[in-house]
Amino acid sequence: MTLAERWLLPDGVKEVLPPQALQVEAARRRLLDLYDSWGYELVMTPLIENLDSLLVGVGRDLELNTFKVTDQLTGRMLGVRADITQQVARIDANHLTSNGPVRFCYCSTVLHTLPANPLASRNPLQVGAELFGHSGVASDAEIISLMVETLDAMQVNQELSLDLGHVGIYRGLMAEAKLTDNQEAEYFELLQRKDLPEIGRFLRESDLSDEVKAHLTLLPTLHGGREVLAQARSSFTAQDTSIIEALDYLDALADQISQRYPQLDLYFDLSELRGYNYHTGIVFAAYVPRFGQAVAKGGRYDEVGRDFGRARPATGFSADLKTLVELSLLADKSGQKVILAPGFGDSAVQEAVTKLRAQGERVVQLLDDSVVEDAQQFTHQLVQQDGTWVLKSL
Numbered sequence: 001m002t003l004a005e006r007w008l009l010p011d012g013v014k015e016v017l018p019p020q021a022l023q024v025e026a027a028r029r030r031l032l033d034l035y036d037s038w039g040y041e042l043v044m045t046p047l048i049e050n051l052d053s054l055l056v057g058v059g060r061d062l063e064l065n066t067f068k069v070t071d072q073l074t075g076r077m078l079g080v081r082a083d084i085t086q087q088v089a090r091i092d093a094n095h096l097t098s099n100g101p102v103r104f105c106y107c108s109t110v111l112h113t114l115p116a117n118p119l120a121s122r123n124p125l126q127v128g129a130e131l132f133g134h135s136g137v138a139s140d141a142e143i144i145s146l147m148v149e150t151l152d153a154m155q156v157n158q159e160l161s162l163d164l165g166h167v168g169i170y171r172g173l174m175a176e177a178k179l180t181d182n183q184e185a186e187y188f189e190l191l192q193r194k195d196l197p198e199i200g201r202f203l204r205e206s207d208l209s210d211e212v213k214a215h216l217t218l219l220p221t222l223h224g225g226r227e228v229l230a231q232a233r234s235s236f237t238a239q240d241t242s243i244i245e246a247l248d249y250l251d252a253l254a255d256q257i258s259q260r261y262p263q264l265d266l267y268f269d270l271s272e273l274r275g276y277n278y279h280t281g282i283v284f285a286a287y288v289p290r291f292g293q294a295v296a297k298g299g300r301y302d303e304v305g306r307d308f309g310r311a312r313p314a315t316g317f318s319a320d321l322k323t324l325v326e327l328s329l330l331a332d333k334s335g336q337k338v339i340l341a342p343g344f345g346d347s348a349v350q351e352a353v354t355k356l357r358a359q360g361e362r363v364v365q366l367l368d369d370s371v372v373e374d375a376q377q378f379t380h381q382l383v384q385q386d387g388t389w390v391l392k393s394l
Helices: 020-037 051-055 060-064 085-094 137-153 167-177 181-193 196-204 210-221 227-235 241-260 321-327 347-358
Strands: 048-050 067-070 077-080 102-109 125-132 161-166 265-269 282-287 296-300 314-320 338-341 362-365 380-385 388-393
Touching: 020 102, 020 125, 020 137, 020 321, 048 051, 051 060, 051 077, 051 085, 085 102, 085 125, 085 314, 125 137, 125 321, 137 241, 137 282, 137 296, 137 314, 161 167, 161 241, 167 181, 167 210, 167 241, 181 196, 181 210, 196 210, 227 241, 241 265, 241 282, 314 321, 338 347, 347 362, 347 380, 347 388
Parallel strands: 161 265, 338 362, 338 380
Antiparallel strands: 048 077, 067 077, 102 125, 125 314, 161 282, 282 296, 296 314, 380 388
């Protein structure tokens, strides 16, 4: 490895330097205080766990995205967390005894084998909240509301759009269609790409009934405003009751969200199956026009704790805090007062410095007779005037 290569980080791994690091830390404090005000308890989960604990019940996608290492103490396989949700489910299942609603929040780095999208890093700073022990619309509405409040607090809310879906609709149609495993895998892949020509080809070559073909052709087109729910209801009335229940759930949830945030643009996508092997009900994501991917996302994942011995309904959301800071319109610290002061040795100087720092000012003291190489970083200087130490603008 050359000297130049030693300075390079792995592809997709990002570090945060001054002054952005201070902005990220300020945002972390702001959001954790927000979650605390809603009654969410902070948890700090380990960076690595037994691989089985990290991957139970979460599907193939998360397994592929998890770095795996061997524990030198036991020889067991360990995983570096790629998502904190599963760890929080373990905490709810094994460390708490409450049968009622329990709320958690977190903010820690996770590590991905591959970036989630071309704009993402492989070491996002995941911030989020999870609510366990309630399976109704009210808990989903609370989690979505907290996600909206998160984006408001970060001022990543300009022309904010909320994308809503429900995996129960797809599952109901699959129960009706009775596709083979290979057929369903092919249709699922085409559906996620919304590749209508290929979906048409796939259905023409299948031996499905005309009614099933019509439903599977319609599904990828069911996206847009609230009229999508009415269209789906009229088209799927005679199908599995779970489809109608899912549509009713989306209607009720949309009512609550619209009442709380009438300015929020609601968009429905009934073929959105992000985390299909993981989610059990609604899925949602927040978008803003100036970013090509979701800025926050989540959904319902009931009974996630079953493999830990305590099945509980759950819903939650997460976001990459570093991305939120990059998109934020909040004022940064570039206008902060930075004071240059003499070094240690004079008690009067030290008293003045201590007083300024107690007031929240940023004071940098000279070290011995060191020369200031970058004087432009300072806005003020502590100087002696008429026997007292005062601030002078630079």
